[in-house]
Amino acid sequence: MTYTMAELKVFESWYEKAGVRSTPRRLTPQDQDILKSFFPKHIVPHLNHPLLEAQEAPLKRYVEAQHLYQWLNFTAEFEVSVVLRATQKIADNKSGLELSRRIRMDAFKICVDENYHALYSMDAVDQVEQRSGIKSLDYEFAPFLARLDGVADGHPQHRELVQLLQVVVFETLITALLNDVPKDKGVITLVRDIVRDHAIDEGRHHAYFAAFFKHLWGQLSSSERVLVARLLPDIIVQSLQPATRAARTALSQAGLSDQAVNTIIEDSYHRDAVMAGIVYASERTVALFQECGVLDVPGAREAFAKAGFPQALDA
Template sequence: MRAFKSWYEDAGVRVGPRRRPGDDLDKKFFPEHLIPHLGHPLVQDAPEELRRYLSAQHLYQWLNFTAEFEVAVVMRATQQIADGRSGVPLARELRRDAMRICVDERYHALYSVDVVDLIEDSTGIPSLPYDFAPFLAHLDGVGDSYPQHRELVQLLQVVVFETLITSLIEDVPKDPEVMTVVRDTVRDHAEDERRHHAYFAVFFKELWAQLGSSERELVSRLLPEVIIRSLQPATQAARAALGVAGFSAAHTDQIVAESFDRTSVMAGIVVASAKTVALLERCGVLDLPGARERFQNAGFTTVR
């Protein structure tokens, strides 16, 4: 497809430099407005050194999550597409584009953990252990009642995640108060993801066109929860960082509960998934009986 015609000239893995920390390590690790618990009154009143520690851990968590997600979720489904095992017959070039995406995603995983290592070494702030398994189990749990459709659920996961547009991708590269290495890393990722977004929009149209009526109905039932679980913030890392920073268990519970309240979280999910929902609308997913109501009942207030 057109988005990949210049892949050999433009893909980050082909032409991008290795991003290293510069001489601006005194800048922020991450935009503070994108770290929910940093805005909590109990954290706002904490010493700046402690807040900086929490910001570093949030960056590490995001980079480690990215590395794990790209391999465990995105590549898992995309490799099936590349190998012709997805159940969706595709032209050879579309399968080769899927293989190019696999290369991109493995590279994204590599440079994500590389940046963690480099920032740890440069700042002396170690990264706390990160466990991706609970998030993956929660995400895959959407399809637990439909084991015969496990591969289909995995395809939906990658379509959803690769068509989302989060504020992080837009905000971080533009924030002059954030370390250059972080801004450049997010910008590199975003440039590749624009191609991936275009690809999976096309792929979903192909997938939807080939599904039978019963499978379409199932997809319309699963998609609201797939979107929500893909974007729900995993709070274990925040809890761990708050505990190490010295907050009591009671204060940690309070900070997490009030910083990640359901209303605020769902509002963020609705904004981030707007492009994905628009794709579903164009393909006719929301026109199935009951589909629009299911999205509305799940909290997608922009669906009409």
């Protein structure tokens, strides 16, 4: 069940419970904790590939550290370049929607949260680099953002609407990582702590953006609803594409041959497995769209099914 914006009360205790208000700076313990895993291997396909498993421990540890850095760098960039970009428009009353003062004030709180998530993600990169001695490779967010924003290329007059949809999609996905990492005592404490903090804040954000989509959908014209219904599948798919470029770079920098790198990436991220993961992660998001009537728009079910979402035809 999702709430309307009027019913939403998750930010009433924000000043007491938000991570930026209630948690200390998370630090890497000055002991052997840094020798634990950087990231749970079972949720990162290429870290489990036999060709990588056969390598010496330092090489495997290097690749694992680079995945952590990639995830932290992606998180920092995404929060600012995508989530904050749209949420600031909501807060500033520049979203094109009719919004109450309270809805906008809650958006300002989310802006504070997301900036803080970006800050402690980068802080974690610095701390892990210093304690582990493994330097982070350069990270390039631009290709991901270009693909994500490219969904609107054929509809430039609706570019800001698409940016709002990007945030709705990403903030309502099932993020197993946020649930799995804090429970894994084999992962370094700093990572477990910041992921736990992030998950608590994201619970409020999920509720907000699920309600916000209802609000947005209710203000769209019939033609806008048709456009949105047909763009949403691509937005979901582009939001959840795996970071194979960063994985390739890390494997190459670790010293693996081009052939080995290609084999690891192709085996770990073949299309069917990737799409199955996308379908799973977007179950709640697609259910939200179904609840709002998105799939009842002419052509919507066909668009979702063509993009690889079989549940759309079963709804």
